[in-house]
Amino acid sequence: MTIDMSQFYQVFFDEADELLAEMEKLLLALDVSAPDSEDLNAIFRAAHSIKGGAATFAFNDITEVTHMLESLLDRIRKGEMALTPEHVDAFLVSKDVLTMQMDGHHHGSSVDQNAVGSVCQRLKALSLGSAADTPALAAAVPESARFEAAPVADADGNCSFHIELPDVPQRDVDALAAELGLLGTISQESLADKRVVFTLTTPESQDSIVAICSFVLDPDDLKITHGGAEGSLQSSGAPTGLPFTGAAQTGTDAAKPSAEDPGYGIFELEKTDAVSQPAVATTAAVTAGAPAAEAKNFGRRATDKEGASQESSSIRVGIEKVDQLINLVGELVITQAMIEQRISVLDPIQYERLLNSVGQLTRNTRDLQEAVMSIRMMPMDYVFSRFPRMVRDLAGKLGKKVEFVTRGAATELDKGLIERIVDPLTHLVRNSVDHGIEKPEKRRASNKSETGRLTLSAAHQGGNIVIEVSDDGGGLSRDRILAKAKQQGLPVSDTMPDADVWQLIFAPGFSTAEVVTDVSGRGVGMDVVKRNITAMGGTVDIRSVPGAGTTIAISLPLTLAILDGMSVKVGEEVYILPLGYVIESLQPAAADVKEIAGQGQVVKIRGDYLPLIPLYQIFAIEPNFTDPSQGIVVILEADGKKAALLVDGLVGQQQVVVKNLESNFRKVAGISGATILGDGGVSLILDVSALLRSSRQLNADPVFS
Amino acid sequence: MSYSTQRQAQTEAGEVAGKEFLAFTLGKEEYGIDILRVQEIRGYEPVTRIANVPDFIKGVVNLRGIIVPVVDMRIKLNLGTPTYDQFTVVIILSIAGRVVGMVVDSVSDVTTLSPDQVKPAPEMGTTFDSDYLIGLGTLNERMLILVDIDKLMSSSEMGLIEKIAA
Known part of the structure; x- marks a missing residue:
């Protein structure tokens, strides 16, 4: 029978990715001087699981690396070796590999x-090097390990193994007995607790036995000891100069069941004794093995249960399924709005019960929509978790000391946004480490602690999520930015407010770094950061105090799928304006509207002259009003520019589900998408930044106040 | 006409062997399109106009939550003044994963044409560019102009799909 393993590859890769990420996280959190044994165990488990998976799919290179990693980890977690920063570094590097x-x-x-x-x-090298450091432990372990691992061969080259099975169904026991019988002679006996022990005499190695058994049960549950009863015990004959790693590796593999159990201490004593008294040792080991294995089984079951509950608390679902669900719920919401609109004309007394039911439907629909939208939400931890490593490496490279703190990692954000925020955030964090935080000497000179602090935080603020990257470094240099801006011919003045000065760093090709490093300073980037975030409907805000640090705050909408919109009417058409761009709407007095020859009109609003964009003109619609003083102007702000949009009237404010126009059509200038209104009709969502841009193109010279 | 072009026409005709075509009228002519491209046929309902697009693109409609552009072939082909009433028909096409609505005068029936009923299209004589024609289908006294609707709707002339190169 051949099974197509490739269908399981994806599962393995997904799982391994998660395990590696988990491993990295734990490694970074590890306190080297006093490592938490729980964490060490978790790291070990991750390595072990990857190894198991890789072996199943015959990815031998992965198996090899994880095996070494696992062996080393195993010894550290058992206290045979002290954890050092070099270990952590080596582990991190092996994670990368x-x-x-x-x-x-x-x-x-x-x-x-x-x-x-x-x-x-x-x-x-690490496993060898440390062996010398802890001679006492090292001596004890190889002895015991060798005792277990070194094959005990009789004259024919046959070895005798005691194979103690965990509690498995009789059917499996029979199957195993038949399989193992093919290797050599086998006899079977039952223990008091109904578990079965095989005694097998075979020329095969222990690995083959494990390989056979692993089809039926978890090799870790299996307890194999070398019986000395038949062969003459030759522990003295076994090479005593066995290199430590070798012994440790076989030891971890073969003797794992015994070495891993909580009754380790006692068992170890028994075995150490056994070295001097081989004949007694075998029986001692076997008898001691039973309770020990039991205890171990118990321990494993407990962890298994823990693992199982974690597994069952989440399921893996393709993103397209979720998107489909969200779309369908969107439809439901629209249909529901339609029903509501239809019944609003009914007599409330005559149709009271119908109206009540629809009211309930409305609430349920809204709850459902919220619940479904939350599926796409992912914790910011998904993004944050990749930074500790980056900051650590960067700080090391730049010779800086940086303490990295994250706050609000549980804050949730739409998956689509999460994926798109990674790059801009990476850039900002790099910048902070490179330019923000000073070198230790400089920090000491300015009376700060040598270790800089970089904080990454996320929090909900109304319908937005605010992500802040803040450092306690030197802050932005106003003079340098202004000088650089002048040099590049940007329109600046020395009296500009700070906020405007900081925004200059988002100009394309702007870098004040004196030296271009491979980390940052090329000046490509901040403009990209800004553009990416604006494309997501977000804003970037900078706060900086010289000598005290810089905070860059990104504000993003929670989701791209739903948008707060203001519906405006021009002629017979209804358009949606994203509310985020709307500042105010008003009806200007006729005297405030001025004509600029060949440049269109401007509207004077509180002393500022704003260019007037007549929507009817751009979209060639027959409007009800062409005179701004009869219609309504909506003041919009995008990319720091303001303009007044002339429409016939305001219809209302509502949340709309954004639909892509390009999926069946193509991009239309001035339109960012479409939505379906309560009556089933389609309404187009205006692309405010594009409108403002095109209006500036119309009026070649921007109008300044 | 050389041998090779004739042969080509024959293979093209062979491809449509036993195919079913949806017949519809535009003005006085009767057209046929591959029935497998037709998703559904609906009555005309008001569309949301899109600014600054050719006037044969009427706008977009909501088709059960999908935003679908609607083109009026009568305007595209200059077939008189289009009227929109309860008899106006929109054929919803599904082309290369995209959904497009096409306004026509009326839909008549679905016919099966065998390869020998399909004749190569003449170089001229119809309002369609012959690039978009499969051939002419003859059915008793009727003549169907068989349109390669995939090619037509994806063409840059229609401007429905943004060209990647553009």
């Missing part, structure tokens, strides 16, 4: 074999 290998298998990208080799070397 694993990611690279994973990508290699997944996307067919190239794998740097040198990196793989060097990481293996590093892990090997």
